[in-house]
Amino acid sequence: MDLRLAEEFMRRLIDKSPEYGFEEAEASFSSGISMSINVLNKEIQSYERSAEQGISFKGKKNGQMAAASTTEFTDEALEFLLSNASDDCDVKDDEDEDFIYCDPEHKELKLSQITDAFDKNTYARFAEIGLKLEKDIFALSDTIKGVDYLSISCDRSYNLKINSKGLYAYKDSDFVSLFAEGRAEKDGVVKTGGHYWYGNDIDKFDEDKFLEVFSKKLLSKFGATSVPSGKYDIILGNEAVISFISTFMSNFSSYAMQKGISLLAGKEGEKIASDIFTLREDPMYEKALIKVPFDSEGVLTYPKSLIENGIFKTALYNLKTANKAGIKSTGNGFKGIGYANLIVEPGDTSFDGLCEKVGNGLFITDLSGLHAGVNAISGDFSLLCEGYLIKDGKVDRPVEQITVSDNFYEVLKKIDCIGNDVIAEPDGAGELFAPSLMIKNISIAGEK
Amino acid sequence: MLSDSNIMRIIDAAMSKNADFADVFIEERKASNVGMLNGKVIKAGSSFDLGVGIRLMAGTNVVYVYSNDMDPDGLIKMALDAADALKGNSLCSVKELESMCHSSATDIKIDPMSVKKTDNVEFLRKASEYALNYDPRITQAVASYVTGKRTVRIVNSDGLNKEETAQRIRISIEAVATKCNEKQTGRVAPGTMRGYEFINEYPVIDKTRECCETALRMIDAGYAPSGKMPVVLGNGFGGVIFHEACGHALESSSVGIGSSCFTGMLGKQIASPVVSARDDARIIGEWGSYLTDDEGHESSDLLLIENGILKNYLIDKLGSRRMNMPSTGCGRKQDYSYAPVSRMSNTYIDAGKDAPKDIIADTEYGLYCSQMGGGSVDTATGEFNFAANEAYMIRNGKLAEPVRGATLIGKGAEVLMNIDRVGNDLELSAGMCGASSGNVPVTVGQPTIRVSSILVGGREDGEE
Structure with a gap:
């Protein structure tokens, strides 16, 4: 469906909403196309294409807000959205007010990030890159027995939101990514390792650079053994830092604080981390692939420090939690509360410098089970x-079958040195940028 | 919904070039949810979605296209594009459509869709109010109710014409206890394919009390020790370890390409002789059940392991072509936007002979995990990790102090061989399983079992 037809349907939805008792209403349309290939055993083993669209409605009735969504654009769908949202408003008794919003000075918000580079994402191009990559992975070493997963995919998405307060917010974006996982075997020991690349232009995929990291991740793990349990000084590698920070970000949500499920509640202005640690959000960060000038509620975003030199500066607010706290939204209304483009401020120590500083300890490259092995509230x-x-002071043999156990809030205080080896991964509504961190005195469980 | 003639036009288009097989998957989903925090309804929502997936195969090459725009001409064009992209050289004919056969693993007396949301709210309020009044240290009660109905129709170039309906309810009750800076949670989250009578019969007060008690016990708990030790895993959700550490590695998606640690092990001893395990998709009313899979194949009650010997793999259509073995009817997917792959349903370790209390009494020192959390596994190396949500030390054959923060790690193949006791208290427990075809409802299960040695990653040094 083209945007004009979608907008017509959305206007009808909003115009009809007062008949169902709504005082305010908002409609959001999203549509997208995607394509992906999987390579296995020198063949394009699977190829996928899609075209999807959907519409969601939210309305405010007697001070309560509810939402409904559908993939259909018929009269029945219109009736479904309005009557279900209306019924859902009737059962709600939320004491905190929800808002439908439009900044009078920024009624029209637009951000187009789609480019002609998307046209390069053809089956033939992906097949060529994928088949060559598979061949070159096998050529890395005789120990590589399988490239069990190799996928290249792209998608383009369009979003439009309009509301009864006069908001017209449009954005679109492109994304292309590649993931490969290999399996190597030596003396009966199997190891797996994978690497991920993403961007918005497939021409920017650099196979040599990719293979350099991929090879290190897959082939340097042989001979791994455990270490004795005890306390260690560690380097948390940049990839692990990203997944670690991302896991505990829910504690920076003002909603979690207001509901008593974040220990950061009421600690603004207090020291919560080592002096050298700064964590900030910059939605329009120049190095970010996806720039985010406004949030999902139509509020303009702006750069801010969450932690500055160890001091907790601000929580993340949307319209609802900001209203409750008596302040303005911080532009973090992304599906509840979220963030766009987080940056762990890098230091000036190289990775080798971090190793020298640790002397004898561990370099942790990967953390597994982050969805299960953490208590996000207690940390x-x-x-x-x-x-x-x-x-x-040098990276030595690989280590496996160990666990790292500690507490998020304690770890923040034990950061002793910050690297300059920044990498980024998609996270939240944008990306998360982080270097490796040296952390002192961490509990490791291994062999006795 | 699409008419039969339009579905056949899509299949004809899909089969017009090199495909030797094509199927069309049409899905309709309705869902509704209510969420309560501390006695107030803070969330309520509804959705209605339609979508179509078209799959083409030539040998083991697959093209999958999907859309939720139900315009038949658009779908036919997609099928033609897909046909162009598929390599192969087969020109197979399309067989005549069989008459439609409908199936469902639901067991419904009261249709959940006919129940008013205000009744759902009253149910949640009971749990919420009980929890908040249970103890001043219980500072938060979270409760939710979700119901969904999914009807899928699968038609393929062999003439197959099937429809399956699933209707599920899942509730979640969570009590949070607070002490100084510490917060701990007790949670139950049952799921069912029975009707609303499940909710009417649910012992909500007893279950909420259990959540509160778990949260209060864990908030006073010290950290778990570190090191290798015997571990007794409680019944029910403890089966998640078998699901992750063994079940995933038996799926044809990894066995069929030779990447699983259990490839080529059929008929061989992969577990201790006290272990037998099944994947039974045909238990009527059970959360992870279905009678017809998302490829239109009849599901099965599959014996996976018998007295430690590997008996069967979980095989979908693509896996059956790769492995030259019949499908076991386990091709599943979250929705139309995924191509199906081999997945588990209700997967459990069968009951043994031991009384659970004897298993603990016979353990001198170790860890008892009464409630497991989630975890993950690498099916190639078998390495897994799991969190214990509620755990106790075992000392001199008796349950001793509660401990928190315990993570169990190990290699699946080793753990299976190290199971030395199996209880007689088999229980199933609902969960969601994520893999390459999205999130699907599954149950995991087991009786109380003991593993003679697992590495426990805690924060204190162990005693042995």
Whole structure:
């Protein structure tokens, strides 16, 4: 469905909403196309294409707000959205007010990030890149027995939101990504390793650079053993830092604080981390692939520090939680509360410099089970991890079958040195940028 | 919905070039939810979705296209584009459509869709109010109710014409206890394919009390020790370890390409002789059940392991072509936007002979995990990790102090061989399983079992 027809349907929805008792209403349309290929055993083993669209409605009735969604654009769908949302408003008794919003000075919000580079994403192009990559992965080593997963995919999405307050917010974006996972075997020991690339232009995929990291991740794990349980100084590698920070970000949500499920509640202005640690959000960050000038509620975003030199500066607010706190939204209304483009401020120590500083300890490259082995509220975690021993200031043999256990809030205080080896991964409504961190005195469980 | 003639036009288009097989998957979903926090309804929503997936196969090559725009001409064009993209050289004919056969693993007396949301709210309020009044240290009660109805129709170029309906309810009750900076949660989250009578019969007060008691016990708990030790896993959701550490590695998606640690192990001893395990998709009314899979194949009650010997793999259509073995009817997917792959349904370790209390009494020192959380596994190496949500030390054959923050890690193949006791208290427990075809409802299950040695990752040094 084209945007004009969608907008017509949305206007009808909003115009009809007062008949169902709504005082205010908002409609959101999203549509997208995608394509992906999977390579296996020198063939394009699968190929997928899609075209999808959907519409959601939210309305405010007697001070309560409810939402409904559908993939249909018929009269029956219109009736479904309005009557279900209306019934749902009737059962709600939320004491905190929800808002449908339009900044009078920014009624029309537009951000188009789609580019002609998307046209390069053809089956033939993906097949060529995928088949070559598979061949070149096998050529890395005789120990590689399988490239069990190799996928290249792209998608383009369009979003439009309009509401009864006069908001017209439009955005579109492109995304292309590649993931490969290999399996290597040596003396009966099997190891797996994978690497991920993403961007908005397939021409920017650099196979040599990709293979360099991929090879390290897959082939350097042989000979891994455990280490004795005990306390270690560690380097948390940049990839692990990203997944670690992302897991505990829910504690920065003002909603969690207001509901008593974040220990950061009421701690604005207090020292919660090491002096050298700064965490900020910059939705329009110049290095970010996806720039985010406004949130899902139509509020303009702006750069801010969450933690600055160890001091907790601000929580993340949407319209609802800001109203409750008597302040303005911080532009973090992304599906409840979220964030766009988080940055762990890098230091000036190289990775080798971090190793020298640790002297004898561990370099943790991967954390597993982050969805299960953490208590996001208390900050306690106990996670399977792997990495390398650091011996006399240098990366030594690989390490496996150990767990790292500590507490998020304690870890923030134990950050002793920050690397300059920043990488980024998609996270929240944008990306998360982080370097490796040196952390002192962490509990490791391994062999006795 | 699409007419039979339009579905056949799509299949004809899909089969017009190189495909030797094509199927059309049409899905309709309705869902509704209510969420309560501390006695107030803060969330209520509804959705209605339609979508179509078209799959083409030539040998083991697959093209999958999907859309939720139900315009037949658009879908036919998609099928033609898909046909162009598929390599192969087969020109197979399309067989005549069989008459439609409908199936469902639901067991419904009261249709959940006919129940008013205000009744759902009253149910949640009972749990919420009980929890908040149970103890001043219980500071938060979260409760939710979700119901959904999914009807799928699968038509393929062999003439197959099937329809399956699933209707599910899942509730969640969570009590949060607070002490200084510490917060701990007790949670139950049952799911069913029975009707609303499940809710009417549910012992909501008893279950809420259990949540409160777990949260209060865990908030006073010290950290779990670290090191290798015997671990007794409680019945029910403890089966998640078998699901992750063994079940996933038996799926044809990994066995069929040779990446699973259990490839080529059929008929061989992969577990201790006290272990037998099944994947039974045909238990009527059970959360993870279905009678017809998302490829239109009849599901099965599959014996996976018998007295430690590997008996069967979980095989879908693509897996059956790769492995040259018949499908076991386990091709599943979250919705039309995924191509189906081999998945589990209700997967459990069968009951043994031991009384659970004897298993603990015979354990000198170790860890008892009464409630497991989630975890993950690498099916190639078998390495897994799991969190214990509620755990106790075992000392001198008796349950001792509660401990928190315990994560169990190990390799699936080793753990299976190290199971030395199996209880007689089999119980199933609902969960959601995520994999390459999305999230599907599954149950995991087991009786109380003991593993002679697992590495426990805690924060304190162990005693042995």
